[in-house]
Amino acid sequence: MNCVESENSFIKSLSALSKEEFEHRCRRLHNVLDENDLSSSSSGSHKGTDPIPLVISSEEWSILEAGVAQRARLFNALAHDIYGDQTLWKKGKLPAALLFANPDFMQVAWKVKPAGGIFVNLSSTDVARLEDGSFVAIADHLQVPEGLGRALENRIGVSRAFPELFRSMRTERLAGFFKKLLDGLDAMHEDINAQGPRGDSGKVVLLASGPDNPRRAEDAMLARYLGIPLVENDDLAVRNLQVYMKTLMGLKKIGTIFRRVEDGMCDPLELRIDSGEGAVGLISTVRAGNVAIGNFLGTGVLETPMFKPFLPEICKELLGEELLLKDVETVWLGNANDIDRVLAEPEKWIFKKAFRDAGNFKEPEPKAYASMTTTAQLALLQAIENSPEQWVAEKSVDLATVLAHRPGDVSSSASIEPAVSLMRFFAVNTAKETSVMPGGLGIFQFIDKNLANSAAASISKAHILERDVGEKDIWVLSERPVAHFSLLAPADQAITPSRAGGDLPSRAAENLYRLGRDLSASNMMARIARGIAVRLSDESWTEMPELPWILKAGLSDESLARMAQDPENALRYFILRKDNRNGMQCVLTEIRDLAVQLRDRISEDLWLYLNGFGVAEMPAGAGAASLLPYLKAVLSDSAAVAGLAADSMTRGHEWRFLEIGRQIECAIRTLQLIKSLLSTAPAEEIANLRLLQAVLEIGDGLMTYHRRYGGRLQVVPVLDLLLSDESNPRSVAYQIARLREETEHLPGNLQGEAAFSPLDLELMRVLTDLRLANIESLAGTIGYQRENLTRLVDEQIKNVEHIAEIISRLYLNHAPRAGVIHATTTEVSEV
Numbered sequence: 001m002n003c004v005e006s007e008n009s010f011i012k013s014l015s016a017l018s019k020e021e022f023e024h025r026c027r028r029l030h031n032v033l034d035e036n037d038l039s040s041s042s043s044g045s046h047k048g049t050d051p052i053p054l055v056i057s058s059e060e061w062s063i064l065e066a067g068v069a070q071r072a073r074l075f076n077a078l079a080h081d082i083y084g085d086q087t088l089w090k091k092g093k094l095p096a097a098l099l100f101a102n103p104d105f106m107q108v109a110w111k112v113k114p115a116g117g118i119f120v121n122l123s124s125t126d127v128a129r130l131e132d133g134s135f136v137a138i139a140d141h142l143q144v145p146e147g148l149g150r151a152l153e154n155r156i157g158v159s160r161a162f163p164e165l166f167r168s169m170r171t172e173r174l175a176g177f178f179k180k181l182l183d184g185l186d187a188m189h190e191d192i193n194a195q196g197p198r199g200d201s202g203k204v205v206l207l208a209s210g211p212d213n214p215r216r217a218e219d220a221m222l223a224r225y226l227g228i229p230l231v232e233n234d235d236l237a238v239r240n241l242q243v244y245m246k247t248l249m250g251l252k253k254i255g256t257i258f259r260r261v262e263d264g265m266c267d268p269l270e271l272r273i274d275s276g277e278g279a280v281g282l283i284s285t286v287r288a289g290n291v292a293i294g295n296f297l298g299t300g301v302l303e304t305p306m307f308k309p310f311l312p313e314i315c316k317e318l319l320g321e322e323l324l325l326k327d328v329e330t331v332w333l334g335n336a337n338d339i340d341r342v343l344a345e346p347e348k349w350i351f352k353k354a355f356r357d358a359g360n361f362k363e364p365e366p367k368a369y370a371s372m373t374t375t376a377q378l379a380l381l382q383a384i385e386n387s388p389e390q391w392v393a394e395k396s397v398d399l400a401t402v403l404a405h406r407p408g409d410v411s412s413s414a415s416i417e418p419a420v421s422l423m424r425f426f427a428v429n430t431a432k433e434t435s436v437m438p439g440g441l442g443i444f445q446f447i448d449k450n451l452a453n454s455a456a457a458s459i460s461k462a463h464i465l466e467r468d469v470g471e472k473d474i475w476v477l478s479e480r481p482v483a484h485f486s487l488l489a490p491a492d493q494a495i496t497p498s499r500a501g502g503d504l505p506s507r508a509a510e511n512l513y514r515l516g517r518d519l520s521a522s523n524m525m526a527r528i529a530r531g532i533a534v535r536l537s538d539e540s541w542t543e544m545p546e547l548p549w550i551l552k553a554g555l556s557d558e559s560l561a562r563m564a565q566d567p568e569n570a571l572r573y574f575i576l577r578k579d580n581r582n583g584m585q586c587v588l589t590e591i592r593d594l595a596v597q598l599r600d601r602i603s604e605d606l607w608l609y610l611n612g613f614g615v616a617e618m619p620a621g622a623g624a625a626s627l628l629p630y631l632k633a634v635l636s637d638s639a640a641v642a643g644l645a646a647d648s649m650t651r652g653h654e655w656r657f658l659e660i661g662r663q664i665e666c667a668i669r670t671l672q673l674i675k676s677l678l679s680t681a682p683a684e685e686i687a688n689l690r691l692l693q694a695v696l697e698i699g700d701g702l703m704t705y706h707r708r709y710g711g712r713l714q715v716v717p718v719l720d721l722l723l724s725d726e727s728n729p730r731s732v733a734y735q736i737a738r739l740r741e742e743t744e745h746l747p748g749n750l751q752g753e754a755a756f757s758p759l760d761l762e763l764m765r766v767l768t769d770l771r772l773a774n775i776e777s778l779a780g781t782i783g784y785q786r787e788n789l790t791r792l793v794d795e796q797i798k799n800v801e802h803i804a805e806i807i808s809r810l811y812l813n814h815a816p817r818a819g820v821i822h823a824t825t826t827e828v829s830e831v
Contacts, residue, residue, distance in 0.1 A: 010055050013165050026051050029161035035608055048470030049154055050404045051161060054442040061476045067325025069434045072123045072427035075142050075302050077318040079119035083110050083298055093317055098306050102355055106263060106298035108270050108283050115188040115292030116431045120299055127423045129400045137327045143300040144260050147424050149218030151441040154473040172438035172476040182226050184430035188292035189255045205231045207259045211597045219260045220599030230600045235505045238281035241288045247503035248653055248747050256292040263300045305364060305392045306332055306354040328397055334389030342393045349393040404444050419444040423474055442472030504653040508601055510812040512654055515594045516661025522587045524669040526634045527698045528553055529575050536567055536624035545687035546694045553676035568624050575627055588614030603648040613637045656742045664804050667735035668797055673698060674722060675793045681781045689713050700730045715779040724770050733770040739763055759806045766799045
């Protein structure tokens with residue numbers, strides 16, 4: 001049975017489902033994918049994940065598995081030669097320029113032996129099936145192979161959407177492959193005499209890309225699935241030729257780094273000093289043999305397009321074998337015989353630079369001659385004539401088609417249509433064996449009917465990875481029942497009970513702290529915006545004396561200037577505009593970004609709400625009232641996240657830094673609210689009453705006040721409720737009291753020590769000031785100004801800002817990055 005027959009078998013099984021049931025399964029698939037949401041890491045949205053998998057029979061899999069495994073072994077052997085004796089060049093098998101003019105060759109890795117003798121721990125190969133049913137390799141990824149997390153995500157989604165088909169077709173499972181990957185990383189310790197059982201956070205870590213990298217979500221998912229800590233470059237420190245992870249409890253030794261960052265981003269001291277990325281001194285530690293790296297440094301050179309024409313000869317020389325899975329025909333134009341043949345029919349070829357540009361980690365852009373303009377064609381031919389040795393050419397191929405589901409829209413109904421596809425397969429090299437994942441990442445693109453028979457369409461088929469494409473799961477069928485396998489540890493493996501929260505990296509603590517501040521900021525901003533929107537929705541809003549004070553409390557100077565001209569549009573600008581750095585969307589976006597960075601630190605349920613925080617249907621109608629449903633949704637998200645965090649997070653350092661951020665931001669914003677609305681006493685009694693009503697409404701104290709005091713609004717009880725009442729979870733005093741409780745458990749600030757720390761002293765001083773505050777004196781006026789209240793509030797804002805500075809200085813990382821401006825006047829929270 002071949003791929004087409006296997007696919008037809010799946011389609012036949014699908015036909016047993018009704019149209020309604022199939023649509024229900026598709027929605028289930030997208031719901032599962034939404035929960036993981038790696039869409040930011042893929043070249044296309046997960047909404048394009050096809051419910052129809054690519055199905056591979058056991059017969060075809062035996063061919064593909066052998067070919068992919070051999071290529072993984074071949075590139076590992078090639079890396080040994082490149083960074084070892086370089087026999088291929090000494091024997092004249094390869095051009096000297098392929099090594100010595102190659103910007104991806106890392107001189108600092110020459111003669112350095114990787115742990116376990118493995119250069120390429122994880123690799124991937126893009127494979128295409130041609131119209132005659134044969135397979136060819138399109139590309140190999142040997143530095144930071146992407147798509148493994150997306151393949152896992154697609155498998156989870158499609159198998160849950162069609163569980164009965166997944167079981168009945170005897171589909172191979174993926175967990176065993178990840179177990180071999182993890183065991184391979186563990187085994188690398190034996191070569192460097194690392195100590196400690198697996199699961200020790202100081203042993204194996206995943207070095208992730210930065211928060212702005214589209215691969216970050218996938219890195220977080222892999223770390224979570226493998227059960228190893230996720231770290232960034234800033235989490236690493238090198239001391240005495242040892243690599244450590246910076247945690248709140250001190251430095252923890254690292255034995256193996258599973259890197260997900262490019263070669264040049266690992267050590268700014270010896271690699272790209274202009275990048276500012278990496279751990280200073282990492283290369284020296286690797287040379288000393290004190291840390292294992294997978295994939296090893298320097299493997300980016302293996303992705304050089306110029307290697308392709310020579311792979312069959314390299315395979316014979318290094319492995320003594322014929323190359324099983326051949327590449328699409330590729331020639332180096334530095335060979336005089338080949339260049340004449342290629343340029344005689346350039347429309348049949350795709351041209352690439354032989355090397356990547358220095359410092360550029362992306363594959364060279366393919367140039368399809370047949371689809372270029374005449375001017376571009378002439379420029380390409382001229383570039384090749386000037387430097388033919390800088391170019392390779394790949395023969396255009398026609399890919400076999402597969403079937404894919406095209407969702408319907410307003411103009412057309414859903415349908416199953418032909419598409420072209422590539423398959424990305426993953427392999428793991430260990431000291432014992434090479435294993436290929438029985439599945440992978442399918443990538444497809446619907447055929448443009450207007451171009452289906454043209455040369456341009458033929459060329460584009462083999463190079464669709466960088467385009468707007470959809471994804472498929474790949475099912476490898478077994479001839480026998482498939483045994484269940486799990487990454488969970490065996491039940492008979494003893495575990496000593498522990499209530500410790502584990503080592504929290506300083507960077508994770510900072511992200512949790514920033515998340516807490518953003519959550520409090522978004523809540524107060526939504527409450528103020530709601531107060532404004534409710535009043536603007538009233539026809540008599542121009543007669544509401546409290547409105548100018550509320551506007552001053554919530555809007556920036558820019559928004560206030562807009563408000564004077566067009567209040568409704570100014571409010572929309574504050575709530576909805578993503579380019580308003582002082583607006584709500586900036587804060588909401590950072591919450592979702594931080595959720596991605598904290599993916600391995602929070603529960604599934606909390607992740608779902610954080611990942612969708614503030615993502616609600618945007619107001620479409622006119623009028624301020626149309627903004628209220630969106631603001632209600634944001635406040636509902638805020639309440640849900642607070643409840644889930646309280647219910648699902650153990651009271652360790654993760655919880656503490658989230659709460660510390662929330663409490664600091666809430667205290668400052670509540671103080672600012674009191675100052676904006678109550679520091680001046682209006683001459684008119686009605687204005688004073690409406691201001692008191694507004695401050696209680698925004699400060700979430702209206703119900704409590706009415707229960708205690710009825711409908712009589714007075715300044716003294718309002719100030720007492722929002723400023724000094726420690727039983728009110730919205731009051732300033734409550735925030736400071738909770739801050740003191742949480743910070744007492746932080747490292748270096750524990751109870752029982754002989755002297756109070758500066759942080760303790762500052763917190764006690766602020767809390768004492770609030771407890772002893774004379775509320776009657778604060779409510780008193782001189783003229784129309786409450787000068788005592790203004791003085792106290794200003795002083796306490798500075799005090800809380802100082803507390804935030806102490807916490808940041810003691811526990812958090814500080815990199816000079818742009819970010820959301822929080823309520824403080826002196827601190828910028830970094831992103």
